[in-house]
Amino acid sequence: MMKLYKKIFLTLFIFILFVQSSYAITEKKENVQQNAKAEYTNETHSVFSLKDCINIAIEHNPSIKSSIYNEEVYKSKIGQAWASFFPELTAGIDVSRTSNRYSGNNVPFRSMSYTMGYIPTVSADMLLFDFGKTKATADYAKRTYESKKEDTKENINSIIYDIKYAYFNILFAQAQIKVYEDTVKDYEMQLSQAQAFYDIGKKAKIDVVTAEYNLGKAKLNLVKSKNILQVARVQLSKIMGIPEYTNYELSDELILNDFDETFENLIKTTYDVRPELISSKKIVEAAKMNLRAQRRNYTPDLGIFGSYSYGKSNEYNVSSGQVGVGLEYSGLNIMKVKKQIDEAKAQYNKSLADYEDTKNTIYFNVKENYLSLQTAKESIIIAKLALDEAKEQYRQVIGRYKAGVSDAIELKDGENTYLNARLDFYNAMLNYNTTAASLEKEVGVPLEFSDKTILNKIKNKEI
Numbered sequence: 001m002m003k004l005y006k007k008i009f010l011t012l013f014i015f016i017l018f019v020q021s022s023y024a025i026t027e028k029k030e031n032v033q034q035n036a037k038a039e040y041t042n043e044t045h046s047v048f049s050l051k052d053c054i055n056i057a058i059e060h061n062p063s064i065k066s067s068i069y070n071e072e073v074y075k076s077k078i079g080q081a082w083a084s085f086f087p088e089l090t091a092g093i094d095v096s097r098t099s100n101r102y103s104g105n106n107v108p109f110r111s112m113s114y115t116m117g118y119i120p121t122v123s124a125d126m127l128l129f130d131f132g133k134t135k136a137t138a139d140y141a142k143r144t145y146e147s148k149k150e151d152t153k154e155n156i157n158s159i160i161y162d163i164k165y166a167y168f169n170i171l172f173a174q175a176q177i178k179v180y181e182d183t184v185k186d187y188e189m190q191l192s193q194a195q196a197f198y199d200i201g202k203k204a205k206i207d208v209v210t211a212e213y214n215l216g217k218a219k220l221n222l223v224k225s226k227n228i229l230q231v232a233r234v235q236l237s238k239i240m241g242i243p244e245y246t247n248y249e250l251s252d253e254l255i256l257n258d259f260d261e262t263f264e265n266l267i268k269t270t271y272d273v274r275p276e277l278i279s280s281k282k283i284v285e286a287a288k289m290n291l292r293a294q295r296r297n298y299t300p301d302l303g304i305f306g307s308y309s310y311g312k313s314n315e316y317n318v319s320s321g322q323v324g325v326g327l328e329y330s331g332l333n334i335m336k337v338k339k340q341i342d343e344a345k346a347q348y349n350k351s352l353a354d355y356e357d358t359k360n361t362i363y364f365n366v367k368e369n370y371l372s373l374q375t376a377k378e379s380i381i382i383a384k385l386a387l388d389e390a391k392e393q394y395r396q397v398i399g400r401y402k403a404g405v406s407d408a409i410e411l412k413d414g415e416n417t418y419l420n421a422r423l424d425f426y427n428a429m430l431n432y433n434t435t436a437a438s439l440e441k442e443v444g445v446p447l448e449f450s451d452k453t454i455l456n457k458i459k460n461k462e463i
Contacts, residue, residue, distance in 0.1 A: 040245040049251045053163050053240055060241030061159055067152040074145040081138035087126040094119045094311075119311030128325075129302040136293035143286035150279035157275060159239060161441035165434050166236040171254050172430040173229035179422045180222040186415060187215035193401070194408065207408040214412060254429040256380065257449035259436065263370050266443055270366050271359075274444035280351075280358040287348040294344040297337045300329050362442065369439040376432040380454050383421070383428040390421035 040046075040056075048056075058064060127134070191211040197203035233246045271277065306323040397414030400406035432454075440447050 040242045042245060042247040044247065046248040047251050048248050050164065050167050053167055053236065054160055056240045056242065057159055057163050058156060061239065062241060064152070064156055064159060067148075067155045071145065071148045071152055074141065074148045077141040078138055078145060081134060081141045084127050084130070084134045084137075087124045090121075090123045090125075092121050094121070119309050121307065121309035123305070123307030125303060125305045127301055127303045131296055131299035133293055133296040133299065133301075136289055136296060140286050140289035140293055143282050143289055147279045147282035147286060150275040150282060153275035154279060157441055157444060161437050162239045163236070164437035164440075166232060166239055167250065167252070168254060168430055168433040168437070170229065170232045170236060170250055171252070171433075172426055173225060173232050174250075175254070175426045175429075176225045176423065177222065177229060179419065179426070180218060180225050183218045183415070183419055184215065184222055187211060187218050190401075190411065190415075191215050197404070202404055203408075210408040210412060214415070254426075254433050255449070256429060256432065256453040256455055258377070258452055258454050259373060259447055259449050261448060263367065266370060266439075267363060267366055269445065270362060270443045274362055274442075276444075277355075277358055277362055280355045284348070284351045284355050287344070287351040291341070291344040291348050294337070294341045297340065298332075298334075300327050302327050365442045366439070369435060369442050373432070373435045373439055376428065376435045377454060379428045380425075380432055383425040384455065387421040387425045390418045394418035 191208070191214075194203055194207040194211040198205060198208050230246075233248075234243070237243050237245050302325070304323075304325050306321075308319075308321045310319040311317070394414045394417065397406060397411055401408075401411045436447060436449075
């Protein structure tokens with residue numbers, strides 16, 4: 001018997017060592033993952049494309065990791081449900097000491113005897129059949145797990161949109177800086193010209209003062225635009241999951257490729273692939289499985305059981321064994337089961353209503369973004385025409401000012417018109433790109449854009 005205990009203790013010792021080594025390997029993997037983040041330090045300069053930023057976010061964004069781990073939580077519940085068909089083991093040992101005292105007329109004096117003993121016991125119970133209760137519970141867990149997988153996809157879908165939005169805002173901020181830099185150069189030249197005209201008595205002092213004011217305001221706008229760029233960089237880094245890293249440049253530009261897909265095709269694609277809608281549908285299926293499981297709580301369980309014990313004492317040996325099959329109800333409460341069924345039925349109907357509500361909301365969002373994209377496209381056309389007109393007007397005003405037939409007020413008006421036209425055009429480009437990204441988010445897949453840009457179509461008079 002002592003040899004058996006030694007084997008048991010040796011097995012437990014080996015198991016503990018195995019668990020500790022598993023924890024060590026897991027901790028080592030986590031350290032490797034943490035070290036992978038360290039490669040993005042501000043001592044290293046990088047050039048990121050939009051695709052690079054998306055890949056970095058998928059790898060480093062903690063929200064995505066949380067969603068993936070949440071999947072694993074619900075995946076384990078499937079195994080927990082099926083575990084009902086695995087044996088349940090119980091083991092223990094009883095150690096006892098029995099004392100007996102003897103006294104009476106035939107015993108000349110009081111006597112006492114002791115019995116020492118131990119009885120190890122092992123028992124097992126295993127479910128054979130429960131009329132589909134376990135299967136229904138496992139199906140419910142499986143549908144819930146599948147719903148969580150779609151939730152992860154939806155989370156990634158939302159983060160990709162956030163990446164694109166932040167990425168395009170950086171491109172817009174860079175374009176805005178370029179506009180203000182050009183404006184500063186123009187006002188520096190105008191100040192030089194106004195000072196020269198004033199020195200020779202051709203212009204009044206007010207032209208010099210106006211030019212100095214315009215230059216100062218342009219420099220202030222340039223400083224503000226650079227600050228906006230820094231904030232946009234921090235925002236993009238945060239979404240990528242590397243918030244402290246900002247020493248990078250972006251390789252792309254604001255796109256203006258035309259989009260010609262019809263709304264009917266878009267909404268059909270949305271219903272087929274949108275993760276949020278699929279997740280909602282899985283929740284409906286899970287609720288249906290849960291209702292089925294609750295209805296089967298009225299059925300009994302068929303199982304097999306067995307036990308064995310063997311012990312020794314200083315007076316006798318004890319051994320016993322048992323095996324059998326049983327059909328039983330375990331803690332059946334008819335009223336409680338009925339109310340649980342009512343709850344499951346209400347939850348199922350609620351999930352159906354939630355699915356329809358989600359579908360309607362997605363339809364509205366796709367429709368709204370589709371129309372907004374068409375409006376953004378028209379805004380680019382109008383903004384480009386206004387920019388061309390403002391540029392030509394500004395060119396004529398500069399010529400008039402140099403010729404001495406225009407004043408500082410007219411020059412300032414021409415400059416402001418041209419400045420605002422440039423900013424409006426870049427803002428229209430930003431709005432087109434962010435609206436397209438929002439439409440992609442609502443559809444659930446990237447959009448198909450044509451090879452021709454909107455500006456080329458304008459040039460070729462195709463639109």
